[in-house]
Amino acid sequence: MQLHTTPIEAIPIACDPHALSAQQQERWMIVGKQMYSAIEEIRELPGGYAFRLPGTAEMLMIIAEDLTMERLCCPFLHFTLDVERTGEPFWLSFTGGEGAKEFLRASIEEFNMLDVEVATAAGFNVSNAKDIDSVNAAIEVANTVNMLTSSNGDNGDGQ
Template sequence: MSRHIPIACVPSAMSVEQRKKYEQLLEEMSKCRLEISELPDGYAVCYPAESSMIIKLAEFISLERFCCPFLNFELHVESNGPVWLHLTGPEGVKEFLKETFNWI
């Protein structure tokens, strides 16, 4: 049985400290992105394959899932290549991502 989760962000799901960290991560992710690819149900964002970037992306996922439980996340680390963050979800999620993350 699948569970329908509405596309709605709940910023209050994060503490003030978590929100501050989240905003810092978003700023860094915006500056460091190398490429964006459109997917049928979301976007894939490419980042440099640096250990520090992988950790930041994992931190972002751990915080983002609190306020946006409808999103699916996938980190793909290519052998000798970049890191891809896939942000996907149900119908309407692409529009949400474009409006919410102005760097997509």
Template sequence: MDLPIACTLTETARRERRQTIMDSFRRIGVTVAELPDGYAYTFPATSEAFMQITQLVDMERECCPFLNFKIVVEAGKEPMRLEITGPNEAKSVIANFFIAFL
């Protein structure tokens, strides 16, 4: 079953959430890399960053069910990675919401 490429948040809620995410990502020093079907965000290996990642995924999977989230945490102090992917049409949604501020 194909899910529609549309966020269920209101415009006001979407702006507020984006600002919250932007502030968090900037504070903890996130970098971004393009993937064929989305983007990968690299976070420092800290408890704060891990909490931010899990909170983000928990929020976003509710309002954007067409997106896929993969959290990669390796042993030691290697950076953590969040991959957000989806159908071809979703890539521009991801870019507009998550990478415009990086």
């Protein structure tokens, strides 16, 4: 049996919300808000960002459900979850190849899902972030982020 995989460099740096079914898009709105609003700290990494989240059983289930959907719409990202002993916070990392970090920064600054103090402390400008109150609003912002990051010279082929 031969396994066919696409090299990470060949995957476009763009969010494809239509990779999710309508039901998944609705669920992502709920789960995404729960997860992103719970982020307590953001650390910059060479290829992305790490997010500190409460180390509860409930949060672990929210993270798992969110990542199930994030993997579909953003296949260019690599997700790592560090789970320490009970009660310790989780560290969830989003990283990727060339252009992924810029995409993540634009997403954080465009989507109004993080606590403003947490985002500002990490050096993000969220003053113009859009409120996401519907799937259509999320898709519109995703399209904006895709345009912003592709206009910065990243055409998805790593060049």
